Amino acid sequence: MSPSDLPPEVEELRLRTRRFIREVVIDAEPAPGERLGQAARDRLQAAAKDAGVFAPHVPREYGGQGVPLAHWSPVLQEAGYSPIGPSALNCMAPDEGNMHMLHLIATEEQKKRYLAPLAAGEIRSCFGMTEPHPGAGSDPAALRTEAVRTDGGWIIDGHKRFTSGAVGAAFCVVMARTPAVDGAPEGATMFLVDMANPGIRVGEPIHTVDRAIDGGHPHLHIENCFVPDDAVLGEAGRGFRYAQVRLGPARLTHCMRWLGLARRSLDIALDRAGRRELFGAPLDSLGLAQSLIADSVIDIETSDAIIARTAALLHTDPKAGSALSSVAKVHCSEAIFRVIDRAVQICGGDGVSDGLPLAQYFNEVRPFRIYDGPNETHRWAIARRAASARSAAVRAGEPYRGDALPGRSGAK
Incomplete structure (x- = not known):
C-alpha cells in the first residue's frame, strides 16, 4: 500500500515509527x-x-494507536525493519495475535484481566496449540489435549510443544478437546490459563535458530489443571472457529514484520553494492548484481501487494481473507527468504559473518516457512479450495472446456 493511500493519521504514525526504529531501536x-x-x-x-508509536494494532481504549487491520501493514513493516522493533512496539507474536483475538472474543471481565495488561506491555502471553506427534501440528484435528467438566469448571490434561513465548508468560491460551456438554457441541475449546496455575508447567526448551520471539518455544505440560468456568474463551466446542479469527491475521502480521526485515536486508545490500568495485566498476552497475537487486525488488513489491489485498479482505470478509492469508503466507515467507539470501550473496563473505546482521536474519525468517502451518500444508489447502471453487462454478453453469482436453471424456 502506497503511503499516499493511507489516512493522514496512519501515515503520520508510519513516519513516527520509521524515525523511532532508526533513531532509537536499531542502536539497542x-x-x-x-x-x-x-x-x-x-x-x-x-x-x-513516549514517542506515540506503542501498540499500533491495539484499540485506543486499551492504550494503543487504534489502527484498523486494513492499515496495519505499512506500520508493522516499519517496526519490522529491526528484529526487535515489534517487541519494542508490543506488536510481536504471539502477543499481537492474542490481543486481536481477545478484543474480538473475550468477555469484558476477561479483557480487563488479560487484554488490558497485555496491551500495556505489563505481561506477555503464549498460545498452546502444537503438540508432540501424533498430536496437533499441521493437522489441528489431531488435537489430543483434553478438558473434562467438573464442579465449577474444567480439568485439562495434555502436552504442548513449540509454545512460543511460554517462558515468562503470564497466561496461555490453551486449545483442548472437549465433549458435548451443557448444550455445547463436541469439539475444541479455548481456555485462558494463568501460568501460575499449579497444573501447568513450562518444560524442556526447544532450541531454535530464531531469537526474536520473547520466551522461546518450549514444551508445556498440563496435568490435572483446574480452571473455572470463566476461563473459557468464547463458547465451548467452538475453538477451531475462533482459531481462524486469530490465525488469519496472525499469519499476515508475520508477513508484514518480516517484509520490513527484507527491506532492511536489501538496503544493506544496496549500500554495499554502491560502495564496492569489482572488475573496475561499481558493483551496483554490473549485471551480476543488478539481477539480484531487481529480483529482490520484485519479491518485495509482490509481497507488499498481496499483504495489502489480504489485509483489506480480512477487514471486510474475514472468511475469504483467512483463505487468502494462506497464499500470502506461502508467497511472503519464501520471497522474504530469497531477498535475504540475495543480500548475503551481494555482500559476499561479510554476508555470512557476524560483521553484518544478514546471517541472523536468515535464522529469523527461515522458521516462518514452518511456523503458522508449514507451506506444504497451506499449498494443499490452497489447491483444494481452488478445485472446489472451480467445481462449484461449473455446477453453476460457467463455461467449461475441460472435456475437450486430451484424455478427458468426450475428447475428439
Missing part, C-alpha cells in the same frame, strides 16, 4: 544470536509510548 539491537533482555525491552517500550 543485541548481538547476532542473542535475545533482547527484559530490562532493555521495558526501556524500549517506555520510549515507544
Whole structure:
C-alpha cells in the first residue's frame, strides 16, 4: 500500500515509527544470536509510548494507536525493519495475535484481566496449540489435549510443544478437546490459563535458530489443571472457529514484520553494492548484481501487494481473507527468504559473518516457512479450495472446456 493511500493519521504514525526504529531501536539491537533482555525491552517500550508509536494494532481504549487491520501493514513493516522493533512496539507474536483475538472474543471481565495488561506491555502471553506427534501440528484435528467438566469448571490434561513465548508468560491460551456438554457441541475449546496455575508447567526448551520471539518455544505440560468456568474463551466446542479469527491475521502480521526485515536486508545490500568495485566498476552497475537487486525488488513489491489485498479482505470478509492469508503466507515467507539470501550473496563473505546482521536474519525468517502451518500444508489447502471453487462454478453453469482436453471424456 502506497503511503499516499493511507489516512493522514496512519501515515503520520508510519513516519513516527520509521524515525523511532532508526533513531532509537536499531542502536539497542543485541548481538547476532542473542535475545533482547527484559530490562532493555521495558526501556524500549517506555520510549515507544513516549514517542506515540506503542501498540499500533491495539484499540485506543486499551492504550494503543487504534489502527484498523486494513492499515496495519505499512506500520508493522516499519517496526519490522529491526528484529526487535515489534517487541519494542508490543506488536510481536504471539502477543499481537492474542490481543486481536481477545478484543474480538473475550468477555469484558476477561479483557480487563488479560487484554488490558497485555496491551500495556505489563505481561506477555503464549498460545498452546502444537503438540508432540501424533498430536496437533499441521493437522489441528489431531488435537489430543483434553478438558473434562467438573464442579465449577474444567480439568485439562495434555502436552504442548513449540509454545512460543511460554517462558515468562503470564497466561496461555490453551486449545483442548472437549465433549458435548451443557448444550455445547463436541469439539475444541479455548481456555485462558494463568501460568501460575499449579497444573501447568513450562518444560524442556526447544532450541531454535530464531531469537526474536520473547520466551522461546518450549514444551508445556498440563496435568490435572483446574480452571473455572470463566476461563473459557468464547463458547465451548467452538475453538477451531475462533482459531481462524486469530490465525488469519496472525499469519499476515508475520508477513508484514518480516517484509520490513527484507527491506532492511536489501538496503544493506544496496549500500554495499554502491560502495564496492569489482572488475573496475561499481558493483551496483554490473549485471551480476543488478539481477539480484531487481529480483529482490520484485519479491518485495509482490509481497507488499498481496499483504495489502489480504489485509483489506480480512477487514471486510474475514472468511475469504483467512483463505487468502494462506497464499500470502506461502508467497511472503519464501520471497522474504530469497531477498535475504540475495543480500548475503551481494555482500559476499561479510554476508555470512557476524560483521553484518544478514546471517541472523536468515535464522529469523527461515522458521516462518514452518511456523503458522508449514507451506506444504497451506499449498494443499490452497489447491483444494481452488478445485472446489472451480467445481462449484461449473455446477453453476460457467463455461467449461475441460472435456475437450486430451484424455478427458468426450475428447475428439
